[in-house]
Amino acid sequence: MTPRFRLLAVPLILALATACGSSTPAETAAKPNEKIKLTVGLFGDFGFKPLYDEYKKTHPNVEIVENVTQFNDHHNNLVKRLATNAGAADIEAVEVGYVSTFTALPGKFHDLKQYGLDKRQGDYLDWKWQQGLSKDGQQVLGLGTDVGGLAMCYRKDLFKKAGLPTDRTEVAALWPTWDAYIDTGKKFAGANLDGTKFVDSPGEIFRAMVNQAPAGLYDDQDKIIVDSNPDVKKAWDLSNQLSQNNLTAKLAAFSPPWNTGFAKGSFATIICPAWMTGFIQEQAAGSSGKWDIAAVPGGSGNSGGSHLMLPKMGKHPKEAAELIDFLTSKDSQAKVFKEEGTFPSIPALYDDPSIQSFTKPFFGDAPIGKIYSDAAKALKPQHLGPKEADVRTAIGNGLGRVEQGKQTPDQAWTQVLQDVAKIK
Incomplete structure (x- = not known):
């Protein structure tokens, strides 16, 4: 979700120069049925909690813990943690205003292609997929959660x-x-x-x-x-x-x-x-x-949209990559939209009858699905x-x-x- 990129009058940390080196993965191979704890760093409520419950039905050995902070704090803290190679969550959400800052540091993140997630390219709006690539286009560093088509x-x-x-x-x-x-x-x-x-x-x-x-x-x-x-x-x-x-x-x-x-x-x-x-x-x-x-x-x-990325300091990148795949899947994006309003970055959903016909009584039964589908189709990134x-x-x-x-x-x-x- 991108609840939360703002033109706030708050100074932001500008120094990522110290974080341009690569970091050594702290990867530990998980044993069968081993209890695994995955942390997810977010800024605000992404609507993931029901998805976690669903995920754990098929992955009972996985514990998922959210770390939620304010928008500016989240991104500034991630800058510091990448610079010191310590403290980042297994999965970190990055808002579109920052994504090119972090994709310019491929040494700090796992290439999701290592875990087969380049297979997801065909799911996405082309420009949304491109936003998650390294600057040279060779590495997949983030999978999109949503787009912010305007109304x-x-x-x-x-x-x-x-x-x-x-x-x-x-x-x-x-x-x-x-x-x-x-x-x-x-x-x-x-x-x-x-x-x-x-x-x-x-x-x-x-x-x-x-x-x-x-x-x-x-x-x-x-x-x-x-x-x-x-x-x-x-x-x-x-x-x-x-x-x-x-x-x-x-x-x-x-x-x-x-x-x-x-x-x-x-x-x-x-x-x-x-x-x-x-x-x-x-x-x-x-x-x-x-x-x-x-x-x-x-x-x-x-206006907005986010990606989920995989810092190298995480202990269980394979399992974290599997969770990213699940949280950004077509079904998951559709469910989060209906519950939280964040609009999918998967265009196959835009003509889905369940999206096209979706309304919310709070907004006078406005045809939210159609309004934002039309906006997303008209986007020129x-x-x-x-x-x-x-x-x-x-x-x-x-x-x-x-x-x-x-x-x-x-x-x-x-x-x-x-x-x-x-x-x-």
Whole structure:
């Protein structure tokens, strides 16, 4: 699942240079019926627990323990553990913003081809499979769990109070473009609803806009192009319009106030990759029927998605690889989608009747399966660079400074370019 890549205003560890060497596997051959403990390092709830129970029915000798930490802590800790060759879980989840950072270190991870998992290539979206390969394309370092095809979640009750349409088709027609989305926000703001803004914050809006462009923060030669890509600057300018027009609730994604903002109705719209639906349902449990889902401005796009990787320091890589295979299988991805909302990275599921017809009462029986299947089919993936997450953090910090009134957009952009130039 990718519940959890964010443009947070939090400094991230940039130093993986010390972790570029190979590590010696601590592999121990398991004896027949030997009790084996496998640890799985995650950031948030991936919906795996029912799958563990199912897996252990056929693997009674395997104990599975989850280690769950916050998004930034998880990835930063993995950086440190790879650098010291100690402390990583048997299986580590890596979010798409970081995957190219870790696949650039093939000496730190097992090649899943050693365990026959190259057989899975035909299951995946081609670009999703490529994301899990080493930079030279020779090693399979991670298998995908999900993709984050985009939609827009919105509060029907708040739209009604603001005099806006509530039907998802009519809502989508309000914002065919991001300019139209901002205009809709201004109309919403004109209703002066107490305690409610149009959107949570500008960070994920920026990310969605950039993800819809032909190229994002890097070119295909791994050069950062923030300063030269006009689509990045356009997304910056439009996102800051949300702040300048007082349309944001100033709630940083995945902060405690943001979490409670769902239940309090602090914002009426939010960028909504498939995994976000599960998070909304968890945080706004008392708001069933108030939320709905419409198409995102500008068509499609991707926000998030993860891979499961196998650090070399694990003691039982063969058994861990078998668990990765199970957790990312077609059946497992379908089950996790229906329970948690994370959308499969296996395209054979997109036309599966059980996916196409899937709805959720919490979202007014919105056709979630069809919405996200259509979004996934329309995805046009971008090349991701080795410090993707760090670049996005620098930009997110700049958006936050504008939102908080600490800098003008031009001042913040100048600092963003200076900060990005330091990322090597």
